[in-house]
Amino acid sequence: MECIVDSGCTSHYIKRNSSIQQHEAATEIAVMLPNGQCMRSSKVTNLNIPNSSQTRNQAHLFKDLTSGNLLSVGQLCNDGYDVIFTKNNVTFNKNNQTMLTGKRQVHDGMWTVTLHHHKKLISSYNTNQLEMQ
Secondary structure: OEEEEEOOOOOEEEEOOOOEOOEEEEEEEEEEOOOOOEEEEEEEEEOOOOOOOOOOOEEEEEOOOOOOEEEEHHHHHHOOEEEEEOOOEEEEEEOOEEEEEEEEOOOOOOEEEEOOOOEOOOOOOOHHHOOOO
């Protein structure tokens, strides 16, 4: 799954589709968009981010997300990652090791990274244990 690396996004936001493993969120969240509209999410998924804590691996799912999947730089930095942007690349380092790399897209100038998401499965994951941040 391709994600836009977003330094202004407070959490990871993913476009909801039926192939992604999803769980009920402990609480619904609302996100105000620049155009004044509001998106709501009551579903979450776990991303496959190397060496990321369970809480920082969580993404909110939005059926109306049109900009693309958004990976929060802030969430990863709070989890101990150093995110380095260069003219053509983005690198995610943790504990002096490169965990993820991405590229800058020529057509729009956005940096993106590809994550391998979990396929939809029956899950025993307990969302009541999540610490919402």
